[in-house]
Amino acid sequence: MHRTPTASPTASPARSQEGRTGAPPKPSRPASGPARRRIDGRRWAPLGFLSPFGLLFLLTFVAPICYALYQSLFKLRRSGLGLAPPTEVFTGLSNYADALGDRVFTSSVVRVLLIGAVQVPLMLGLALVLALLLDARRTPGKRFFRLAFFLPYAIPGVIGGLMWSFLYQPDVSPIAGALAHVGLHVDFTSEGALPWSVGNMLTWGWTGYNMIVIHSALKAIPGEFTEAAELDGCTGWRLAWHIKVPMVRPALVMSTVFSVIGTAQLYNEPVIMRAVAPNLAADWTPIMAAQNEVAANNYHAAATRSVILALVIFVLSFGFMRFVNKRGAAL
Amino acid sequence: MKEATRGPARAANPAGRAGVLAVLLLATVYSLLPVWWLVVSATKGSSDLFSSNGFWFAGRIEIVQNVSTLLGVQDGIFGRWMLNSLLYAVGGALVATLLSAMAGYVLAKYAFRGREAVFNTVLGAILIPAPLFALPLYLMFSATHVVNTFWAVFVPSVVSPFGVYLARIYAAAAVPDELLEAGRIDGAGEFRIFRSIVLRVLQPSLVTVFLFQFVTVWTNYLLPSLMLANDRLQPVTVGLVAWKEQRGQTVPYNLVITGSLLSVVPIVVMFLLLQRYWKAGLTSGSVK
Structure with missing residues (x-):
């Protein structure tokens, strides 16, 4: 990535400067002169340039996590009669024991992982097929198809959710209406259909994005590879499967990681679905469950659930990347 | 051949x-x-909305009436929401781009102790998705009474670890050391060099950083919905979902639909016009 092997930033500024002009160092120059100021400026520049981002990053990323960790170690205790205001007491890991023993929360974690286990392979499989078709030499109308597939990604997730919730709404759903004409009666908001309906919202919104990522990786494959294979008679699907797919593995791996993370933090789509599916529980996903605790003023429980979910996602994504790295894929 | x-x-x-x-x-x-x-x-009146074929136009095209009713409903709150979204997204993305450019440039071009640690922290923050920070941030802001203010949404919008990551890649590839040295020999200070050389060289790639942050903020729902109870401060995503949740009782569905359409127009137009920049960001974000 770094195209700066000769004039690397590690070289001291004074030395490289003198090297360029070819002049020997001037020992007579007073240390407090402009050179000194310049070197000082250079030493402090990283701090100066980094601190605006750094301070705000500490405020909005690091501090909230630390605050949540801290809050997760306390509980509110009410006094015997409940007249005095409740006090915060340190309770160690007992909030974690409560959260892990809370069937509603653990099943929300399992639910999003199950949705991810089905939805992510389906979506990435579709994205891969579309990317390969767009990459094939003789496919017509590539520009149009690429734009069409990409359009859903341009629609904000919340607005996509609103659209689909209308399309799912019992009694008025135009899709269910059309299916009823051919004798199929479906209810997208029934208990059993909900995970599929939400999964479809995700697939609709993100297939195009993943297709673009995979397609870019396909385009980066050197032409000699595919031409050599074609000369050997390896064309069409065999070319795609044996030559192209293995070469875009890193892109597929990254897409998998980001998609799994995406399902673990599921929130917008099911929240919007609740307007048409009252049977969808308010704590259907982990973030919804944590938000539900906030609504009930159980801030400590909410903090605990946030920390647990962050840990789950951290372990999932880093574990997956290490696993893949060990097997020798370039990331 | x-x-x-x-x-x-x-x-x-x-x-x-x-x-x-x-x-x-x-x-x-x-x-x-x-x-x-x-x-x-969005072209249908409320009587035609569910009685006509969902995938074809009804007899009457009422998009103009829908838009004008929409803009007038509840003292013109919809226009206010669109303006709020624009303010959060444009303002947030502008500041975020500047901060990312500064940080990314330093991480690419200066050697200092802790550089790798800083960069790895930024990478870690990219991998942990923003919604996970929203709730703890709400708990913290609510303890310090910042919730329900403009800043509760704006301040988190100006921090973009992904932008720093992109800016570092671009700065490492596009800013030649010779140019920086030339500036130093001419006696320019470090900030002057950044302002008049680095920003200029990086400008096209910073468009990508800006666009990504603009879209991130415009489409954000969880953070503003937690932070803002006052509907005069809310962005359009939060407002529309609140309308939808009332199930057509206060604001008819056809207005919710028209509002949804209007709210995606700016972003779809930007996507289509600036496709080149999107691809630049998507590929460096995922394939590298």
Whole structure:
């Protein structure tokens, strides 16, 4: 990535400067002169340039996590009669024991992982097929198809959710209406259909994005590879499967990681679905469950659930990347 | 050579080609049908909305009435929401781009102790998705009484670890050390060099950083919905979902639909006009 092997930033500024002009160092120059100021400026520049981002990053990323960790170690205790205001007491890991023993929360974690286990392979499989078709030499109308597939990604997730919730709404759903004409009666908001309906919202919104990522990786494959294979008679699907797919593995791996993370933090789509599916529980996903605790003023429980979910996602994504790295894929 | 490779490919059966086209067309219908439904539905009055075919226009085209009713409803709150979204997204993305450029440039071009640690922290923050920070941030802001203010949404919007990551990649690839040294020999201070050389060289790539943050903020729902109870401060995503949750009782569905359409117009236009910049960001974000 770094195209700066000769004039690397590690070289001291004074030395490289003198090297360029070819002049020997001037020992007579007073240390407090402009050179000194310049070197000082250079030493402090990283701090100066980094601190605006750094301070705000500490405020909005690091501090909230630390605050949540801290809050997760306390509980509110009410006094015997409940007249005095409740006090915060340190309770160690007992909030974690409560959260892990809370069937509603653990099943929300399992639910999003199950949705991810089905939805992510389906979506990435579709994205891969579309990317390969767009990459094939003789496919017509590539520009149009690429734009069409990409359009859903341009629609904000919340607005996509609103659209689909209308399309799912019992009694008025135009899709269910059309299916009823051919004798199929479906209810997208029934208990059993909900995970599929939400999964479809995700697939609709993100297939195009993943297709673009995979397609870019396909385009980066050197032409000699595919031409050599074609000369050997390896064309069409065999070319795609044996030559192209293995070469875009890193892109597929990254897409998998980001998609799994995406399902673990599921929130917008099911929240919007609740307007048409009252049977969808308010704590259907982990973030919804944590938000539900906030609504009930159980801030400590909410903090605990946030920390647990962050840990789950951290372990999932880093574990997956290490696993893949060990097997020798370039990331 | 070209002919030799084309020979067997051309012999591929036409049935196969028809199959390919069928798959592409099916996927196109899947991608576009909901958007088509949105456009068609925004032209319908509330009486036609559910009584006519959902995927075709009703007899009357009432989009103009819908828009004017929408803009007048509840003292013009919808226009206010759009302005709020614009303010959060444009303002947040501008500041975020500047901060990312500064941080990314330093991480790419200066050697200092802890540089790798800083960069790895930024990478870690990219991998942990923003919604996970929203709740702890709400708990913290609520303890310090910052919730329900403009700043509760704006301040988190100016921090973009992904932007820093992109800016570092671009700065490492596009800013030659010779240029920086030349500036130093001319006696320019470090900030002057950044302002007049680095920003200029990085400008095209910073468009990508800006766009990504703009879209991130414009589409954000969880953070503002937690932070803002006051509907005069809310962005359009939060407002529309609140309308939808009232199930057509205070604001009829056709207005919710028209509002949804209006709220995606700016972003879809930007996407289509600036496709080049999107791809630049998407690929460096995921393939590298």
